[in-house]
Amino acid sequence: MSDDLARDLGLFRVLEDDGSARKDRPAVPTAILLRGYREMRRLRLIDAKMILLQRQGRVGFYGACTGQEAVPIATGLVLGEHDWVFPALREQSVMLVRGFSLVQFVAQVYGNAGDVQKGRQMPSHHSGRTVNQVSWSSCIGPQVPQAVGAAWAMKLRKDPNRPVSIGFLGDGATSQPDFHSAMTFAGLYKVPAVIVCQNNHWSISVPTHKQTASKTIAVKGRAYGVPSVRVDGNDLLAMYTVLSEATQRARDGHGPTFVEALTYRIGAHSTSDDPTRYRSEDEVEAWRKKDPLDRLRKHLVHLGLVDDASDAALEAELTDAINAAVKKVEELPLPDRDTLFDDVYAELPWNLREQREELRASPKAPAHGA
């Protein structure tokens, strides 16, 4: 189906409205469905908790992906341990599915001594070397050509693990030159990459139809010679199927795939935004009815895999784990003041050593670590 160009104008779906799965699609294993459900629920709870903490002034900023969970979670389920992730704002959670610790994840949001990035980056800019996931850049776009570059290197190195590189962007980011450069190179170099655009219909206050005059975003891949597919991003089964196929194609040396995942940002752009200023509650309500978690749940109920009791138990377990992680993180000190000068270069240059000495001579803020 990869050569079917019409896939970039249509919409690939697996889940029907009644909760059943289309019979003409490959079956998704039950273990994957249950894992996906668990991860999506967890992510929704994490996002809600972080937003609450931000409102309480305990966290500075947060970018949630509520309503878009199927995309990062399906990604985490599909990827292997040697694959690399180049996320945008809404795909931090891929790392959690791939085994990154929840405590360290939360510590990044606090930017304290438990943060592997040492309090350097804004919240929702996670990275983890252990899971091959880098941080996105605050300036929209650069991760896309980087994802292609990583894939190109994987190809050049003839890595026996046959890893793939997956890069993400939002619909708004397709207006940045970086997206187009990335697609140019991906097509030409035929790299083992998957580029996923989460079309959540809004780029802060700008609706997608004011972002581009193109009929779909997926169709843009066609001109670059990159097979492209438009998929229901609120359908975990569809996302899993499409990403499995795309990563397999990449591993088999057949080159890149571009995926437009149609979804919707249910919440604010970030904790700095008020979406009631630019969109109607009716529109949001219509998308709430297509909620990816509800749709997956309906399917699992349909299959007899989930019921109210199992849901309640799951929710309690996940909530406890999240609260425990937050508690643990809140007890951690700030990063040591001396760390300010680390990692600017591979080695500490003399001028930074000098600044460090000067700073050491001034009083420490009370909460600084040892």
Add this chain to the structure above:
Amino acid sequence: MRTLRYREALREAMIEEMERDDRVFLMGEEVGHYQGAYKVSEGMLEKFGERRVIDTPIAESGFAGIGVGAAMVGLRPIIEFMTWNFSAVAFDQILNSAAKIRQMSGGQFSCPIVFRGPNASAKQVGSQHSHAMEHFYAHVPGLKVLAPSFPADVKGLMKAAIRDDNPVLFMESETLYSVKGEVPDNLEPMEIGKANVVREGTDCTIVTYSRMTHVSLEVAEELAKEGISVEVVDLRSLRPLDEETVIRSVKKTHRCVVVHEGWPYGGVGAEVSDRVQRLAFDYLDAPILRVTNLDVPMPYNAKLEQHVMPNKERVLATVKRAVSRGRS
């Protein structure tokens, strides 16, 4: 005389110039329906309509280029960057086109355009959102770079920037948008390239601009209690640089401390230091000192961030160093 906030003064300048000249328009991300990411353009879409207050896709290189093209055929664009950090992806349009079109074409074409937006640190926005971009741009011949500190200057200089026949880069600050100040009625455009002595003193000159002017004034107030008299020169314009006002002040105080956000290597502070040591060498009683960001990318963590930014304590200690050096 009225009291206005920085953002209101800025908005008034744009509105008045747009009413005066139909060629002026405002373009950028979130400037229209959202009323501006920092509410600077609030109400302007309703007033001028979508022809003149234009929301764009997220493509800074695109709308910077759209602006440069429009300026060449005779319009007067005001291009807003949501923050100057994002101008990094439009750098080529500014550096290689806006700044050079007049010169490269032998004077046949011009590029009367204003690029504006908040610059330098906000609060806990991390390294990629905290850049003091004025240092990069002030390096470039062909550009004018302004960084006013007070509402009246913002208004007078924005009006001047819009009427200027050159590309003018206007550096605002998220932390200044709500600052209030007196603004004269019927304010005319101010002359670009004039610094302002915002506090007179005799022991040491602080040369500064934008947010750090306010910090420097606090320091001056504090040091006055200790009997140290500090003169504060607010540059307002970084290119052209008002050498004369700076030198006159240093010749009077015999000491000079330059205070700005951004890194110490190169930049506006280094430029001012060069002029002062060259033009007031015989008047100096102490080395020229600078207070800048530490030489590292800005961290996110609030406490660490405080250490990296040029804060009140560091400015104070530095002025004392300059002053005591000459006295001992």
